[in-house]
Amino acid sequence: MSTVVRIDDVTKVYGSGGNALLALDHISLGVQQGEFVCLLGASGCGKSTLLSLVAGLDKITTGTLDIGGRHVALMFQEAALFPWLSVNGNVELPLRLQGIGKAERRKRASELLDIVRLGGFGDKRPHELSGGMRQRVALARALAQNADVLLMDEPFGALDAMTRDILHDELERIWREQELTVLFVTHNVREAVRLGDRVVLLSSRPGRVIEDYRINHPRPRRIDSPEVSGQAAEITDRLRAEVARHAS
Numbered sequence: 001m002s003t004v005v006r007i008d009d010v011t012k013v014y015g016s017g018g019n020a021l022l023a024l025d026h027i028s029l030g031v032q033q034g035e036f037v038c039l040l041g042a043s044g045c046g047k048s049t050l051l052s053l054v055a056g057l058d059k060i061t062t063g064t065l066d067i068g069g070r071h072v073a074l075m076f077q078e079a080a081l082f083p084w085l086s087v088n089g090n091v092e093l094p095l096r097l098q099g100i101g102k103a104e105r106r107k108r109a110s111e112l113l114d115i116v117r118l119g120g121f122g123d124k125r126p127h128e129l130s131g132g133m134r135q136r137v138a139l140a141r142a143l144a145q146n147a148d149v150l151l152m153d154e155p156f157g158a159l160d161a162m163t164r165d166i167l168h169d170e171l172e173r174i175w176r177e178q179e180l181t182v183l184f185v186t187h188n189v190r191e192a193v194r195l196g197d198r199v200v201l202l203s204s205r206p207g208r209v210i211e212d213y214r215i216n217h218p219r220p221r222r223i224d225s226p227e228v229s230g231q232a233a234e235i236t237d238r239l240r241a242e243v244a245r246h247a248s
């Protein structure tokens with residue numbers, strides 16, 4: 001297995017002088033090809049910061065971060081679809097930016113919408129869709145970028161539990177079928193254990209890696225299974241201890 005994302009001793013400081021804020025403190029983390037890694041931690045511990053550094057949206061302060069020139073696609077809690085474009089138009093946008101011609105774009109968008117089980121919805125506008133459907137479109141649009149690594153920042157955080165549960169199943173299926181590498185930020189411990197091959201626990205700010213759990217329960221997992229619940233309880237205890245340590 002090859003390492004797709006290599007983060008070595010990375011520190012991130014926002015601002016400077018008296019306003020300097022240490023967000024990430026000597027983080028080291030490797031993500032292997034095809035791995036599903038969840039980043040978990042208390043609010044403000046730097047999860048989104050780490051994702052934006054991997055995405056190249058911001059610069060590290062010290063250390064090294066190497067993604068070997070690979071392409072990344074990002075997905076956020078809000079689908080951030082263009083409201084004036086149809087579903088097809090939104091999914092086709094990255095294809096258009098890749099210089100793919102109209103007929104091929106339409107064909108590919110249709111395949112991608114089938115993958116996220118939205119076949120037949122291509123002519124709808126984002127406002128005509130539910131929150132879960134909009135996240136499916138956002139996922140199709142991310143897949144259209146043909147990226148090696150999918151970076152997801154609480155993509156299901158705004159959805160109701162049932163919709164989230166269904167999208168966990170869908171994401172797991174797509175991750176396997178498309179052989180994706182996923183780095184997934186959440187503060188939902190059960191969600192992390194439901195989805196991850198690994199759950200990387202960050203300390204309260206400044207973020208440091210305090211545990212790297214390997215989750216070996218067979219897939220597909222149920223979020224309410226005894227295995228997932230048991231491991232989530234163990235990780236929650238560790239997280240609580242960390243938050244309490246930080247607060248004292």
Ligand SMILES: Nc1ncnc2c1ncn2[C@@H]1O[C@H](COP(=O)(O)OP(=O)(O)OP(=O)(O)O)[C@@H](O)[C@H]1O
Binds near residue numbers: 041042045047205
């Ligand atoms: N652009 C920025 N400029 C200054 N400070 C920032 C910036 N972005 C984030 N921070 C600070 O860095 C710290 C880490 O923020 P970040 O959003 O990465 O945490 P998080 O773990 O994703 O939080 P949450 O779970 O609440 O979304 C916070 O204290 C935040 O206020």
